[in-house]
Amino acid sequence: MTATLQTKKLRNFIDGDWVEVEASTAVINPATGEEIVQVPLSSSENVHQAVYAAKQAQKEWALVPAPQRAEVLYRVGYLMKERKERLSQLLTMENGKVIEEARGEVQEGIDMAFYMAGEGRRLFGQTTPAELKDKFAMSQRCPVGVVGIITPWNFPIAIATWKSFPAIVAGNAVIWKPATETPIMAYELASIFEEAGLPKGIMNVVFGTGSTVGDAMVHHEDIRIISFTGSNDTGRNIAAECGKQLKKVSLEMGGKNAVIVMEDADVDLAVEGILWSAFGTSGQRCTACSRVIVHEDVKSTLEERLLAEMEKLTIGNGLDERNKIGPIINQKGVEKIKSYIQIGKDEGAKLLAGGYEWKDDSYQDGIFFAPTLFTDANSSMRIAQEEIFGPVVSLIPVESFEEAIKVNNGVTFGLSSSIFTKDVNRVFQAQRDLDTGIVYVNAGTTGAEIHLPFGGTKGTGNGHRDSGVQALDVFTEWKAVYVDYSGKLQRAQIDVD
Numbered sequence: 161m162t163a164t165l166q167t168k169k170l171r172n173f174i175d176g177d178w179v180e181v182e183a184s185t186a187v188i189n190p191a192t193g194e195e196i197v198q199v200p201l202s203s204s205e206n207v208h209q210a211v212y213a214a215k216q217a218q219k220e221w222a223l224v225p226a227p228q229r230a231e232v233l234y235r236v237g238y239l240m241k242e243r244k245e246r247l248s249q250l251l252t253m254e255n256g257k258v259i260e261e262a263r264g265e266v267q268e269g270i271d272m273a274f275y276m277a278g279e280g281r282r283l284f285g286q287t288t289p290a291e292l293k294d295k296f297a298m299s300q301r302c303p304v305g306v307v308g309i310i311t312p313w314n315f316p317i318a319i320a321t322w323k324s325f326p327a328i329v330a331g332n333a334v335i336w337k338p339a340t341e342t343p344i345m346a347y348e349l350a351s352i353f354e355e356a357g358l359p360k361g362i363m364n365v366v367f368g369t370g371s372t373v374g375d376a377m378v379h380h381e382d383i384r385i386i387s388f389t390g391s392n393d394t395g396r397n398i399a400a401e402c403g404k405q406l407k408k409v410s411l412e413m414g415g416k417n418a419v420i421v422m423e424d425a426d427v428d429l430a431v432e433g434i435l436w437s438a439f440g441t442s443g444q445r446c447t448a449c450s451r452v453i454v455h456e457d458v459k460s461t462l463e464e465r466l467l468a469e470m471e472k473l474t475i476g477n478g479l480d481e482r483n484k485i486g487p488i489i490n491q492k493g494v495e496k497i498k499s500y501i502q503i504g505k506d507e508g509a510k511l512l513a514g515g516y517e518w519k520d521d522s523y524q525d526g527i528f529f530a531p532t533l534f535t536d537a538n539s540s541m542r543i544a545q546e547e548i549f550g551p552v553v554s555l556i557p558v559e560s561f562e563e564a565i566k567v568n569n570g571v572t573f574g575l576s577s578s579i580f581t582k583d584v585n586r587v588f589q590a591q592r593d594l595d596t597g598i599v600y601v602n603a604g605t606t607g608a609e610i611h612l613p614f615g616g617t618k619g620t621g622n623g624h625r626d627s628g629v630q631a632l633d634v635f636t637e638w639k640a641v642y643v644d645y646s647g648k649l650q651r652a653q654i655d656v657d
């Protein structure tokens with residue numbers, strides 16, 4: 161039986177209460193065009209209420225021993241596990257990704273809960289020798305206070321868990337603004353936190369637009385960090401505003417990720433990697449493969465096998481297990497993709513497959529785009545430089561390994577890259593020289609594991625990482641503590657000539 165929601169209109173979760181907001185807008189299933197639920201359009205006043213509650217609650221939460229804070233995350237993990245199928249179906253309904261991928265995303269959230277709960281017994285600082293006798297020196301992680309989390313529609317639950325779980329285990333309180341297109345995962349996760357016994361005010365969900373709710377969060381002086389994932393334009397604006405306030409900001413933005421296929425690659429394996437990382441989630445991933453840098457010796461073989469496999473991809477509602485390609489999030493997304501198809505043609509790339517909005521009698525109100533393959537692209541073309549966020553991949557032929565690395569690095573983004581080769585020397589050279597935060601060898605560009613840092617170089621971010629133990633650096637401040645137990649005032653005096 162397909163999962164359903166008990167309510168026709170979601171409510172904010174503020175200070176442990178479900179708070180109704182009058183204004184709302186419809187959440188649409190992109191595969192069917194049907195309304196699933198109404199989502200509140202909150203005001204900046206709703207943000208202020210949430211921050212006030214969070215600020216009070218956080219003072220107590222910071223005093224709860226971290227292993228006890230972690231207990232809540234263990235319970236969250238078990239509840240998510242129990243509800244995995246429900247969460248996955250609702251995720252497919254609001255976002256469109258096929259159910260197999262939705263299950264994978266929910267599993268990332270479950271893994272993150274258990275992983276970060278484990279950190280509750282670590283949260284390591286350092287002890288170090290002091291310069292003086294009878295003196296002790298150490299550093300420790302401290303919570304920052306109230307943290308703001310702004311998340312996109314393409315990973316409505318995983319990204320939120322990468323950010324909120326480390327924040328909570330570290331002793332912070334959270335204000336979370338999910339994307340207006342995909343609020344259901346936030347509603348479900350807030351219910352899970354409530355059931356798991358998280359104290360009131362530690363997790364607050366405020367639904368509404370970026371321009372109102374997100375903006376109020378960015379400007380609120382009691383929110384000490386903004387952790388954001390989304391587009392580069394929005395991320396830059398947020399960073400500029402946070403800069404003015406000297407507010408910490410962690411950004412995870414776009415990608416122009418490439419798979420490199422060398423002449424000695426297992427081409428069938430490369431085809432599989434490209435298929436999943438280019439067309440999975442209909443290419444709407446920041447880690448999606450949108451360039452294939454192929455050695456000219458294997459170019460025609462790769463094209464032929466890729467085209468044959470692309471033909472087998474079934475498009476449709478992601479709730480039907482047979483479908484491999486789900487919808488595009490909204491019509492604006494399709495228009496953006498279409499504009500890049502035209503740009504690619506005008507630039508002289510050769511369209512081998514797809515390139516059109518896919519329609520079918522059974523999905524008259526759904527929004528789909530056919531998997532698309534360009535070939536004979538070059539690195540200076542806009543289709544090879546800019547994030548399209550759709551199922552579009554461009555083949556760029558190269559003559560050597562060195563040229564492949566140069567083309568890979570010749571974009572303003574630096575999130576994920578991959579190389580298919582059997583040459584162990586090239587593997588090690590590539591992992592050293594590829595200028596991205598994530599490198600895969602003999603696998604596609606997607607499929608991050610939550611215990612490793614997630615993020616990228618150059619225009620992809622601003623040096624911070626989601627996920628992994630590194631996420632704790634975003635949500636904690638370091639404190640250096642010196643304890644002098646000599647009973648007299650000592651001064652450090654070490655001169656090294």
Ligand SMILES: NC(=O)C1=CN([C@@H]2O[C@H](COP(=O)(O)OP(=O)(O)OC[C@H]3O[C@@H](n4cnc5c(N)ncnc54)[C@H](OP(=O)(O)O)[C@@H]3O)[C@@H](O)[C@H]2O)C=CC1
Nearest residue numbers: 311312338339340369370374375390391394413414446549
């Ligand atoms: N790297 C990635 O993972 C992602 C990249 N993108 C890229 O961005 C493009 C546009 O997608 P879009 O959803 O519009 O991305 P946005 O960057 O606009 O949205 C991401 C989040 O930021 C919020 N937001 C928007 N404006 C502001 C603001 N002024 N202040 C604070 N928060 C704000 C959004 O709210 P709301 O939408 O509710 O108004 C949403 O929660 C895509 O086509 C894709 O190229 C998009 C999503 C993820």
Ligand SMILES: O=C(O)CCC(=O)C(=O)O
Nearest residue numbers: 315445446447606607608
């Ligand atoms: O690759 C993954 O598993 C996560 C990717 C992600 O967050 C994204 O691509 O937007």
